[in-house]
Amino acid sequence: MCELLAMSSQQATRLTFSLEALTARSGPASGTRDGWGAAFYQGHDAALFREPIAASDSPLVRLLETQGPNTTLALSHIRRATLGPVTLANTQPYVRELAGRTHVFAHNGHLPGIEQSGKFTHARFQPIGGTDSEHAFCALMERLSDLWRPSIAPPGVETRLAVVAAFAADLRELGPANFLYADGEVLFAHGHRRIQSATGRIEPPGLFLLSRQCSQGNEPLQAEGVSIAPGFQEVTLIASVPLSSEAWRPLAEGEVVAVAAGRLVARQGPSRL
Template identity: 60%
Template sequence: MCELLAMSASQPARLTLSLRTLASHGAPDAASPDGWGVAFYQGDHVVLHREAAPAGDSALVRELEAGGPSTPLALSHIRRATQGAVTLANTQPFVRELAGRTHVFAHNGNLPGVLERTPLPASRYHPVGQTDSERVFCDLMERLGALWNGAFVPPLQDRLSLLAAFAAELRPLGPANFLYADGDALFAHGHRRIQRESGRIEPPGLWLLQRHCKPGDPFPDCPAIAVRGAGPQTVMLVASVPLTTQTWRPLAEGELVAIRGGEVVSTTLPVVS
């Protein structure tokens, strides 16, 4: 399956070993060899790098490790193709503009039949490629348009509620782990994925690691390096599988968290009937 990684930090930081570890999963002989991408937020916009080639072989990945941009928020994806050809158009993360901000989405899983669903209800957002992931992102963006209709960022709980309803519709279709960011917050939804030990599709689909770092702390003592600011740093990593030997917390099946500045600021779980 695909691999997801996101970072939220209280101060701008650089992804270092975490990006390299994730990239190793995208080597030609690894499980996810069909492309990779990473989006670094810079204010309301992003610096986006993508290649429709294995991350483990990428000179660009090595360049980003050595001198990538500092950012308080980053999302990355390593692709194993299940729907759509191995092309740049089908490579994640996907980005779209809404209300003058860049919104970023990455999905891990396979949602059979989603491309045959009812056409999108409006005409603003259309997939460029052929993946189920981009199709559901366009659907999500149409829904978010009702919230992002003014000059201000919508209330966090309104966005979380919309995303929770969206995730609840995806889960019956197949594994629906996703990362979404709007520049203000990072949202992570954990569902199910193929587990390395059992080979079965089951929870957890995402893991969290929070670290409180002092200036200059090297990895692996801290999962990112602060590049600006003299004070302490709080970092939250979200990943498909734990990338270090530290204790990561698994997201419960269907759990959706909102993260800002390296802290989980809100969370929701499916209602069990």
């Protein structure tokens, strides 16, 4: 399956390119060699880098390891193709504009039947490629478009979370549906199921979360393949697998979290109905 990684921080920071940790999983022995991408937010816009090649083979990845832009919010994805050819159009993360800001989405899983389902229709937002993930993103943006209006204040976090959580619940009916979604202010993450290396079975957890507070202003924050520049800082990392020996918290099956400025600000568990 694909690999996901995201960072939210209180202060803008230089991120030693987070895909370094995931690149090892897209090496010759890995199935995740069908593309990579990353989005670095700067305000309401995001610098997007994508290639339909293995991250481990990419000179651009090596450049971003040392020259990546300062950011408070970043998302990355390494692809294992399950639907759609290996092309740039099918390479995540995907981006769309809504209410004058860039929205970013990345998905890990397989969603058979999404194009035929009446729950995932879209009109304004159309896929460019042929993946189930992009179809899902367009459907999510269609649902969110009623909340966002350029002339009024952004909707509250809880209001946004309710829409994202309802969308995630519908998505889980189709198949594994781990995803990251950001609107330039808030990072949303949904944990579901993924192939577990220990068992080979598709089961939870699908994502892990680690929140940190930097107490040493002159030392960088380190994890496997992730380095965040020194500074007094709050940071939350979300990844497909733990990237250090610290106590990463697995997201419960169906849990959706909202993270802003490096801090977990809201969460919603799966429906009990």
